[in-house]
Amino acid sequence: MLRKAVNLIATIRALGVTDDVVLNVLGEIDRTLFLPPTLTHKAFENNALPIGQGQTLSQPYTVARMSTILRQHMIEQDIEAPHILEIGTGSGYQTSVLSRLFKHVCSIERIKALQFQARRRLQHLDCHNVSLKHGDGWQGWSSKGPYDGIIVTAAASHLPEALLQQLSPSGCLLIPVGDAQQHLYLYQRDGDTFTHQLIEEVKFVPLVPGDLL
Numbered sequence: 001m002l003r004k005a006v007n008l009i010a011t012i013r014a015l016g017v018t019d020d021v022v023l024n025v026l027g028e029i030d031r032t033l034f035l036p037p038t039l040t041h042k043a044f045e046n047n048a049l050p051i052g053q054g055q056t057l058s059q060p061y062t063v064a065r066m067s068t069i070l071r072q073h074m075i076e077q078d079i080e081a082p083h084i085l086e087i088g089t090g091s092g093y094q095t096s097v098l099s100r101l102f103k104h105v106c107s108i109e110r111i112k113a114l115q116f117q118a119r120r121r122l123q124h125l126d127c128h129n130v131s132l133k134h135g136d137g138w139q140g141w142s143s144k145g146p147y148d149g150i151i152v153t154a155a156a157s158h159l160p161e162a163l164l165q166q167l168s169p170s171g172c173l174l175i176p177v178g179d180a181q182q183h184l185y186l187y188q189r190d191g192d193t194f195t196h197q198l199i200e201e202v203k204f205v206p207l208v209p210g211d212l213l
């Protein structure tokens with residue numbers, strides 16, 4: 001584990017995320033690589049941080065929590081080589097964590113400049129099992145589906161129907177829903193049936209409708 005990550009990982013563990021596989025991955029990825037140079041001194045604090053274009057790199061606790069929920073689902077469903085879709089690549093930090101945990105990761109970002117930077121960082125980290133797309137997350141990425149897990153890292157005003165349709169028969173969708181007040185939901189598919197559960201209150205930038213930048 002990176003020495004500078006030790007305190008952060010202890011903080012995340014104290015907040016209730018105890019999956020060692022996920023914590024080890026977070027402890028080994030240097031979050032400074034995903035931040036503008038002026039903010040790298042804050043990389044190992046448990047805070048969301050601005051990455052430009054009005055967007056943020058999620059709080060490490062949230063990244064750990066969401067990654068753990070996805071991993072737990074794959075274990076429970078006996079999915080050996082999970083194929084994951086992320087909506088909102090942003091800095092690429094969550095993407096890099098997912099790429100270390102799962103077989104293959106697709107990720108969509110609507111702001112071209114962010115996607116460009118994320119691609120460079122992920123190449124630098126040798127994340128070769130990642131496919132990136134400049135596109136609208138509300139539509140998903142049907143040609144690469146179906147997905148065993150879909151994770152949305154921006155808050156949707158309502159459930160994007162296209163994402164549910166792109167789940168594999170035992171897939172799950174982890175998504176923050178709401179505006180001023182947001183809640184993280186886990187949708188689980190079992191053939192033609194969907195169930196969902198409320199996980200906790202969260203704070204994300206909005207999943208913007210429509211036009212790409």
Ligand code: SAH
Nearest residue numbers: 057088090091094109110136137153207208
């Ligand atoms: N997972 C990211 C968090 C980025 S913040 C990280 O680890 O850094 C959420 C991201 O979602 C922003 O980059 C934003 O541009 C993107 N986003 C918002 N609406 C979107 C949409 N409709 N389609 C794709 N990406 C979107």
